[in-house]
Amino acid sequence: MCQLLGMNANTPTDLNFSFTGFTQRGGRTDQHADGWGIAFFEDKGLRHFVDPQRAVDSPLADLLRRYPIHSCNVIAHIRKATQGRVALENCHPFVRELWGRYWVFAHNGDLKDFRPRLHAHFHPVGSTDSEHVFCWIMQELAKSHAGVPSVAELTLTLRELAARVAPHGTFNFLLSNGQALWAHASTQLHYLERRHPFTQAHLSDEDLSVDFSAHTQPNDRVALVVTAPLTTDETWTPMAPGELRVFVDGASA
């Protein structure tokens, strides 16, 4: 199994604090040591980092813990391999282009014996069940809509598609096209909305606190979605099995 971390915000926000706690699970506080990855949207542009090393001692992850990249939509993943060897091409998140937008996908779970037919233009580069199902989702989205639909329409389509995959295994995933963050829970996913009045938060995985009131404006809103709560003094809401939720402008839509 793997772990997921997603952020959706209404103003470009850095993820250094959360990423610091999250990456401790990539070899120190937890055993997800088979690679990691993170993708940051900046408007329609994308920064995509993947690495088959342990996140806890990767020089690249170290830079990203210190260097603030401001983004409204971020998806991160730490991997414990279940299907597909430990290799760069099997690190999440995966990226494809559709309708002139990048789409980013990361998966936590295992889809045994589920290999839907890929008859269109999206094919996996690596050998994971996750990348295969992402290509199938892209294929089905492309078939369902002629051009890029509204976030509300995409959410309806994704809810249908997720329900077709979920019976085949564990299917917690995060998806973003830079406009919204979609989160689907199958077994384990929690979310949190930070908004005014901002308070202090302490990481679960490292002795580190931050006072968000010192780094925010009253109108800022940030939603975080993560496999297991990242902080000890905030209220994380568990998602229900089968629930698909969309976050826009830092709030659950």
Place this chain on the structure above:
Amino acid sequence: MCQLLGMNANTPTDLNFSFTGFTQRGGRTDQHADGWGIAFFEDKGLRHFVDPQRAVDSPLADLLRRYPIHSCNVIAHIRKATQGRVALENCHPFVRELWGRYWVFAHNGDLKDFRPRLHAHFHPVGSTDSEHVFCWIMQELAKSHAGVPSVAELTLTLRELAARVAPHGTFNFLLSNGQALWAHASTQLHYLERRHPFTQAHLSDEDLSVDFSAHTQPNDRVALVVTAPLTTDETWTPMAPGELRVFVDGASA
């Protein structure tokens, strides 16, 4: 205009020395200060870094000058914007997936009034002429071959496609799918093959030398392609206008 740097090797090789010289042109020894990018294949996997900052003082470029990433196929680019604003989505190299492989493309030049129709599944995310023509090349490759063809067949198709684009402007480009590096010259592109016996080389853009004989094995072969020669004491071969050359296993094939 922009500048290009490509590497093709028969054994995973780091590009730190060349990248150090090349990125000096991103704001110090030359004026290509509108962003930079680099993509490293590791087998079929890809590390892709883009940044709209000047390469000479980007923290990410700084890490990549110091941190050895070993690869057999690398494409780098520093940008001086001609078409498309300075933004992350307009930084080269661009990436698409076709036939279950990543394809990486970077362009130096300007294609005025050339916007071939994109009627298939590849669409630009940004607003450059370069990403548009890359999407067209992907579309035409997909139409020309049912699955991933041999490098020799791809070279024939690419030669035809490049000849259709070249009359519309300046079209120096680098393309790789992790198996080979294709280079097309329109105005300015030079290449070099390093092989046994290895010697010392000195950068043109920085007072830095390296003795390759201390870092190589007798069977190693590395080909470099670059807009303007990177070293002062090696013989770079200029490519002819209209020439498309393919490099495999560190040598011109």
